[in-house]
Amino acid sequence: MKFVKARPYAEPANAAARLIEIAKTLRIDEGRMPIGEWNSTFIWNDKASVAEYTLGRDKLIADGIIKMHECGGFFMWVEPGADGQVPGTNPPQDV
Template sequence: MSKSSEKFTKDRPYAKPEAAAARLLEIAKTLRIDDGLMPIGEWNSTFIWKDKASVAEYTLGRDKLIADGIIKMHECGGFLMWVEPGADGQLPGTNPPQDV
């Protein structure tokens, strides 16, 4: 008989869209950018293979960054691009929170 508190799966650190998006944003800042384009292959392979995340977690994080207006997908589907910086020169979603 098993105990009700036993767990048979590991906790997934990127199961929440916010956590996945934060990690993907860290990765995106390290990628080479050619003509404003970040290759999706480098981005998702780091997240999936190095960080051991799932495709579903990658998709949640990527879609959150797109919905938040931080990145957008190139029409060919093979690249991501930063959304235009705001008036302050900062990319959306990358400003540290300000205490008021």
């Protein structure tokens, strides 16, 4: 018998997907997305936990989709490669 509801963002892939949706709605100033707006939307509006936010953020960084600005207060999209695609954003193709 379960007494706890399943958390929708407990899986890093789900949290990362939601963070990308949020990032697309943020104001971007000189290529920078403010971390405060990003995590507050995820934590307060979506009722996610800090641990779920951290899992999603770390997955996006590890997959090469975003990188942290030098000052630590912003995220930036990773520059597209020679093919014009941002690393980690294309699903694998079945051969």
